[in-house]
Amino acid sequence: MFLFVLSLITNSVDIPICTAPGDQLYPDVCWDGEAFWVVWQDGRDDYWEIYISKIYESGQTEEPKSVYSIEGNLTEPLIVSGSDTFCLTFHSDKWDTMSIPASGYVLLDSTGSALESTCRKRIYDAGPIVPVMCKDHFAIVATWGWDYGIEFPTEGEVGLLNEGSFNRILVVPGDTTIFPCMSFAESGVWNGERLLCYTSEGFIWLRDTLEQDPHNDEYFYPREPAELGWDPDYISEVPLVVATTRMDTVIAMIGRCDFEENAFYFDLIGKQGSPIIETPLFFNYGSFLNWYRSTTIAYGNGRFISVVEAKTGEFPMTALSLWGVEIDSDVTLLTEGDITGGPGQEMQPAISFGENHFLLVWVDNRNGNWDIYGRILDSLEYSGISESPVTPSNQQVIKVDKQVFSNELLISLSSPLQNDTEIEIRDVAGRTVREIRLDAGKTSCIWDGSTSEGSLTESGVYFISPKNKSSKTVKVVKF
Ligand SMILES: [Ca+2]
Numbered sequence: 143m144f145l146f147v148l149s150l151i152t153n154s155v156d157i158p159i160c161t162a163p164g165d166q167l168y169p170d171v172c173w174d175g176e177a178f179w180v181v182w183q184d185g186r187d188d189y190w191e192i193y194i195s196k197i198y199e200s201g202q203t204e205e206p207k208s209v210y211s212i213e214g215n216l217t218e219p220l221i222v223s224g225s226d227t228f229c230l231t232f233h234s235d236k237w238d239t240m241s242i243p244a245s246g247y248v249l250l251d252s253t254g255s256a257l258e259s260t261c262r263k264r265i266y267d268a269g270p271i272v273p274v275m276c277k278d279h280f281a282i283v284a285t286w287g288w289d290y291g292i293e294f295p296t297e298g299e300v301g302l303l304n305e306g307s308f309n310r311i312l313v314v315p316g317d318t319t320i321f322p323c324m325s326f327a328e329s330g331v332w333n334g335e336r337l338l339c340y341t342s343e344g345f346i347w348l349r350d351t352l353e354q355d356p357h358n359d360e361y362f363y364p365r366e367p368a369e370l371g372w373d374p375d376y377i378s379e380v381p382l383v384v385a386t387t388r389m390d391t392v393i394a395m396i397g398r399c400d401f402e403e404n405a406f407y408f409d410l411i412g413k414q415g416s417p418i419i420e421t422p423l424f425f426n427y428g429s430f431l432n433w434y435r436s437t438t439i440a441y442g443n444g445r446f447i448s449v450v451e452a453k454t455g456e457f458p459m460t461a462l463s464l465w466g467v468e469i470d471s472d473v474t475l476l477t478e479g480d481i482t483g484g485p486g487q488e489m490q491p492a493i494s495f496g497e498n499h500f501l502l503v504w505v506d507n508r509n510g511n512w513d514i515y516g517r518i519l520d521s522l523e524y525s526g527i528s529e530s531p532v533t534p535s536n537q538q539v540i541k542v543d544k545q546v547f548s549n550e551l552l553i554s555l556s557s558p559l560q561n562d563t564e565i566e567i568r569d570v571a572g573r574t575v576r577e578i579r580l581d582a583g584k585t586s587c588i589w590d591g592s593t594s595e596g597s598l599t600e601s602g603v604y605f606i607s608p609k610n611k612s613s614k615t616v617k618v619v620k621f
């Protein structure tokens with residue numbers, strides 16, 4: 143109850159972090175022990191540059207400044223904080239005077255100013271370049287490419303920065319019939335002792351030691367691939383993990399299942415590399431987008447908050463907004479829903495936890511072009527239904543006749559459906575306990591509290607939504 147009161151106080155208004163002319167895109171956020179730092183790509187001038195701004199937990203912001211610029215465009219920055227420096231990574235469309243894709247990193251001092259001499263770039267970037275703070279060093283997890291004319295092979299690599307210089311500690315092996323081998327490294331997360339990287343070969347532990355033979359530790363999967371619907375023959379073709387955070391020494395991750403498009407899982411991985419919960423928490427984000435940068439997660443105050451970019455409506459009426467999920471540290475789903483946003487569209491969320499509160503940042507076009515907005519929060523506020531424009535066939539509000547029930551619950555939709563659908567009822571672990579078919583033209587059904595197998599469900603909290611997820615989820619308590 144105490145936490146609830148606190149959240150009422152601190153859930154606050156949107157902070158306009160940067161509303162400069164032109165578009166501001168791809169924000170990322172980190173916490174340096176005293177304040178949040180937000181970076182983004184800024185298009186106010188002729189080229190995309192990287193800008194940075196400092197945001198305090200009180201909501202106070204400092205004037206954004208250009209952090210680093212070279213000839214050409216700098217895009218999609220990521221930032222992590224070290225003890226007295228930051229590591230910033232970016233993509234670029236120039237390598238010296240040549241117009242070819244490159245990626246790089248630069249160290250920033252404690253005021254957010256670039257230490258120019260540390261900048262390193264690699265030509266032919268082919269994938270993410272992700273900074274991770276380990277114990278003493280920054281790690282860079284990246285996928286490079288080579289232009290061989292017809293072939294465009296890629297190679298996943300992990301390095302540790304030593305005074306700004308790149309020390310390679312892992313090259314991900316791939317198809318040995320191709321040189322360089324086809325492989326990639328998606329990202330990594332530090333658990334306080336070791337760096338867990340996920341690559342096209344699987345997951346691998348690395349140490350924060352400049353000299354190491356990474357292949358002392360073998361590649362592995364925390365769970366049997368089949369449990370997440372992964373086909374071992376095609377395992378490297380789906381992003382296995384889309385967002386990670388850490389709860390003490392436990393790693394929390396949201397990843398892709400391959401049961402169906404847009405199926406996600408949430409899992410906790412212990413020090414041994416295996417899951418510490420019996421089954422992962424499964425999500426179905428319906429028609430939501432889920433590319434690499436659109437999902438974010440952070441842990442703080444005993445809960446995980448994850449936000450994903452969500453697509454509503456059918457082409458060409460599609461609109462982007464944010465969908466949030468809160469998960470308790472014991473892996474129960476607390477809430478989920480459309481996050482209250484502005485009158486325009488919202489996309490590209492990033493979240494970080496500070497000392498007492500989270501900072502969620504995103505891109506928002508309420509003023510006619512894209513700007514960076516943020517919100518200091520303890521808990522997510524939901525609008526109930528997306529305020530973004532949607533086509534009539536998707537405009538549904540789901541209602542129940544009571545929030546607390548024992549025998550019978552009336553579930554109704556705001557307008558008749560054009561196609562048959564299913565009402566899905568899930569428990570707090572995200573498991574589907576019952577699906578009720580609703581024929582086209584019908585608007586209501588009764589749930590008698592039983593499971594699909596006909597047995598009675600246990601007392602507790604349940605979430606009800608149409609299977610296509612074009613409406614908000616309703617939370618009920620059964621006793
Ligand atoms: Ca909106």
Ligand SMILES: [Ca+2]
Binds near residue numbers: 161163
């Ligand atoms: Ca703008």
